[in-house]
Amino acid sequence: MSTPHLRLEFPAPFVAVLTLDRPPVNALDRPTREAFVALLEELHERDDVRCIVLTAAGRIFCAGADIREKQALGAKPGDLMRADRVTRDAFFTLLDIAKPVVCAVQGGALGAGFVLAACCDTILASEDAYFAMPEIDVGQGGGASFLQRILPPAKLRRMMLTGERVPAAELHRLGAVESVLPAAELLPAAIALAATIAAKSPTAVRRIRASFGTVEALGLREGFRLEQGYTTELSRSADAEEARRAFFEKRKPDFGGR
Known part of the structure; x- marks a missing residue:
């Protein structure tokens, strides 16, 4: 099953590639998150899938939450609670799914996009990739609970409090990103790693x-x-x-x- 903003492909035996494709910057709205959870639940049950690659189309991996949708939240009773629940579901389904997930990040992974990557088992990034938690710049926050799993405390606090962009090479030095590759090699490397895992018991x-x-x-x-x-x-x-x-x-x- 695929959806308007999510593609599912099977490039190698027992490997599924789940691609986020919501132009222009792959921002996450509620329907996309709901479809994302549904696809992960499907992959969780499939015997012909043993490892998943999470990636995205375009120049930006994921710019985080859809700001336009967020601005309108609260207009109807229950909006905020529903939005929060779906956001949690997207992150925790990634953590709870029975299949390992390799994340291939190109361009920016911002806010909720960075958290999505952090919920995967390993992150591969292109040389032009960068990571940030820019919510502080619009008076908001959140995500430290997940990012503390992969970031040293000092770097986590600096990123959360400044919103600064950190290049993939720096997070590779800190151990949060497993490898940094030329853009053309990123997805093939992620699929090869997934295939290696899929070949195990x-x-x-x-x-x-x-x-x-x-x-x-x-x-x-x-x-x-x-x-x-x-x-x-x-x-x-x-x-x-x-x-x-x-x-x-x-x-x-x-x-x-x-």
């Missing part, structure tokens, strides 16, 4: 991906105990058995996702 990938959020909230001892538990569980799976057979037979494993 889907049972193990799902379990490991699901553990990330839980482990983040736990202390060292509790978190590692949790990981030991699912590792023991995974070692008894059909995928693990196939992986061991393939290793000794010197061939690529053929995973069934069980």
